[in-house]
Amino acid sequence: MANKLSIVEKSAKMRTLQADDTFQLAIQEITEQQVAVFVDAESTTDQREKAHDMICALRKIEDYF
Numbered sequence: 001m002a003n004k005l006s007i008v009e010k011s012a013k014m015r016t017l018q019a020d021d022t023f024q025l026a027i028q029e030i031t032e033q034q035v036a037v038f039v040d041a042e043s044t045t046d047q048r049e050k051a052h053d054m055i056c057a058l059r060k061i062e063d064y065f
Contacts, residue, residue, distance in 0.1 A: 018065045031058050 005013070017023055037043050037051035 014065060027058055027062065031055060034058075 034051040034054045038048050038055070040047075043051070
């Protein structure tokens with residue numbers, strides 16, 4: 001976004017995104033996919049590290065709200 005949003009506009013966009021069922025479903029499904037990789041005994045260390053990083057990133061997004 002080229003324009004800086006005012007705090008009111010940013011807050012409204014955040015509330016809209018947080019209430020969006022599709023967004024929430026996507027976050028949930030991606031998290032579940034990454035957890036599955038993380039707990040899979042056959043996944044490599046690199047795959048587990050990437051899954052862990054993704055889960056941490058998703059949590060940061062959730063915490064931002």
